[in-house]
Amino acid sequence: MIIIFLFAGAILFACSMIFIHPGIQKIIWVTVGLLLSVGSVILMTLNYNTYFGMKVVSQTQTAPLTSSVKGKHVLLYQQIGTKNERIYYYAANPLQQKLAKTNPGTGTVKVVRNAKLNQVKIVRKTRVYRNEEMRLLFSNGVPNHQFVSQDYEFHLLPGWKLQQVTQKKQ
Structure with missing residues (x-):
């Protein structure tokens, strides 16, 4: 919709500059066309750079945490890079065969030791439009x-250990 406003402003500006005779009416229509065009460009730039018209929504999911290795109280991790960049392998269901893993490139990982319960808390953040008008205005740019x-x-009971994996776990 903002693209339509941009084109309408550009056409209004161009037509009023060419076809309307000099006078107060020409000044008004040129100003309206120019403001519509420049305002549309500014709003599009704000939307692409600062996500104007959007808000961040969090969805929290909590699941019980079971050991990554059967028979032990262990949370496995694989070191990547030189700092605290790690991939953690976890299971939220004791019957789960394949371990789930974290992605350090998409967020943060925090390990809380000596907790009361074994659990993993996953907070997923997404951007959504503030209201229907903003969605209609900018829906062609940002999804x-x-x-x-x-x-x-990760909340770990006392006695649980972190163990590094030497080979890549599937």
Whole structure:
């Protein structure tokens, strides 16, 4: 919709500059066309750079955490890079065969030791339009429900250990 306003402003500006005779009416129509064009460009730039008209929505999911290795109380991780960049392998269901893993490029991971319960808390953040008018105005640029980040928080009971994996776990 904002593109339509941009084209309408440009056509209004051009037509009023060419076809309307000099006078107060020409000044008004040229100003309206110019303001519509420049305002549309500014709003489009704000939308692309600062997500104007959008808000961040968080969805929290909590699941019980079971050991990554059967028979032990262990949370596995794989070191990537030189700092605290790690991939954690976890299971939220004891019958789960394939371990789920975190993605350090999309969010943060926090490990809380000596917690009361074993659980994993996953917070997924997405951008959504503030209201229907903003969605109609900017829907051609930034999609609704755009992924922002996914943060993990592992709560471990006393006695649980972190263990590094030497080979890539599937």
